[in-house]
Amino acid sequence: MSGEILLDIQDLTTVFPGPAGELKAVDGLELQVRAGEVLGLVGESGCGKSVTALSVLGLLPSPGRVAGGRALFAGQDLLTLAPASLRALRGASISMVFQEPMTSLNPVFTVGRQVAELVSAHRDVSSQEAWDQAVEMLGQVGIPEPEKRARAYPHQLSGGLRQRVMIAMALGLSPRLVMADEPTTALDVTIQAQILHLLRSLQEQSGASVLLITHNLAVVAQMAGRVAVMYAGRLVEQAPVGELFQEPLHPYTRGLLACLPSRSPGRGQRLPTIAGIVPPLDALPPGCAFSDRCPERFAPCQEEEPALVEVAPGHGVRCYLHHRLSRRQKRAAA
Ligand SMILES: Nc1ncnc2c1ncn2[C@@H]1O[C@H](COP(=O)(O)OP(=O)(O)OP(=O)(O)O)[C@@H](O)[C@H]1O
Numbered sequence: 267m268s269g270e271i272l273l274d275i276q277d278l279t280t281v282f283p284g285p286a287g288e289l290k291a292v293d294g295l296e297l298q299v300r301a302g303e304v305l306g307l308v309g310e311s312g313c314g315k316s317v318t319a320l321s322v323l324g325l326l327p328s329p330g331r332v333a334g335g336r337a338l339f340a341g342q343d344l345l346t347l348a349p350a351s352l353r354a355l356r357g358a359s360i361s362m363v364f365q366e367p368m369t370s371l372n373p374v375f376t377v378g379r380q381v382a383e384l385v386s387a388h389r390d391v392s393s394q395e396a397w398d399q400a401v402e403m404l405g406q407v408g409i410p411e412p413e414k415r416a417r418a419y420p421h422q423l424s425g426g427l428r429q430r431v432m433i434a435m436a437l438g439l440s441p442r443l444v445m446a447d448e449p450t451t452a453l454d455v456t457i458q459a460q461i462l463h464l465l466r467s468l469q470e471q472s473g474a475s476v477l478l479i480t481h482n483l484a485v486v487a488q489m490a491g492r493v494a495v496m497y498a499g500r501l502v503e504q505a506p507v508g509e510l511f512q513e514p515l516h517p518y519t520r521g522l523l524a525c526l527p528s529r530s531p532g533r534g535q536r537l538p539t540i541a542g543i544v545p546p547l548d549a550l551p552p553g554c555a556f557s558d559r560c561p562e563r564f565a566p567c568q569e570e571e572p573a574l575v576e577v578a579p580g581h582g583v584r585c586y587l588h589h590r591l592s593r594r595q596k597r598a599a600a
């Protein structure tokens with residue numbers, strides 16, 4: 267938990283137009299990524315993980331809009347940076363790995379050419395040097411016969427090799443921050459493990475920070491030092507990974523963990539799930555966004571949203587079970 271803060275997301279709010287006004291896909295998010303750490307960002311589908319990353323990277327699809335907040339990267343606010351400056355950062359200082367490499371790689375160029383173009387865009391080298399560096403980068407991510415594979419088109423490679431190409435592009439230019447959004451979800455289980463291992467070892471060698479977005483807690487357990495849990499666009503809990511798994515405090519986090527196969531009651535029994543579904547953003551309950559699904563809901567939960575409270579060093583939770591009284595009640599009691 268030492269390490270300076272490299273990316274400091276403050277009060278990020280990102281909205282999409284809805285039938286009756288704007289919907290907050292990300293709502294007042296506070297999230298810090300420290301130098302050299304892997305921060306896991308987890309939560310069910312639709313909770314705002316990808317929108318968070320896309321907002322910070324300036325890649326939010328229209329009609330999405332960042333409505334407020336700051337994203338300080340090494341002191342610069344990415345949300346107000348000129349597009350050209352942000353493009354220069356992206357790819358070099360900040361890079362990305364997405365779920366499906368087929369959509370990120372251009373099908374009409376060889377993978378070697380695409381890696382070489384990235385090198386040329388950020389380094390002052392001849393085209394031959396860029397190609398040689400590209401081949402070297404493909405070799406570093408464990409692609410066999412990199413000279414030969416560099417001349418292949420994306421569709422001629424397996425999914426696992428394509429994702430290695432993406433990782434070569436993401437880590438090859440020694441970025442300070444890597445945003446990895448479900449980097450292995452599209453791959454089968456053995457290849458997933460290999461890719462995670464690769465990502466981890468490259469991260470350790472380079473000292474880059476990684477924001478690892480996934481709905482898979484097993485991946486987080488293997489990879490991350492800290493974990494942040496999102497629900498309906500809000501941060502509901504964050505903690506060092508061991509503490510989160512041993513002592514989850516938010517009923518939502520407990521629900522997510524109970525769904526892990528290793529924690530299931532026994533063979534042949536169904537995995538538990540969290541009751542109900544994530545409500546649409548325009549139908550969130552009042553107060554705590556999780557309250558209508560929460561087995562431990564009590565009086566204040568549907569009155570006012572609880573604040574995120576630090577209950578132990580580095581362990582924050584947004585739940586009245588852990589700070590019994592809302593501010594309003596405290597004021598009333600005073
Ligand atoms: N293009 C869009 N148009 C309208 N609303 C959108 C769009 N993209 C995202 N949203 C809204 O933002 C919310 C958060 O989406 P996001 O993609 O960040 O979820 P996620 O946590 O990445 O989920 P997943 O695990 O499925 O990738 C969605 O529930 C949806 O309401």
Ligand SMILES: [Mg+2]
Nearest residue numbers: 315316317447
């Ligand atoms: Mg997503």
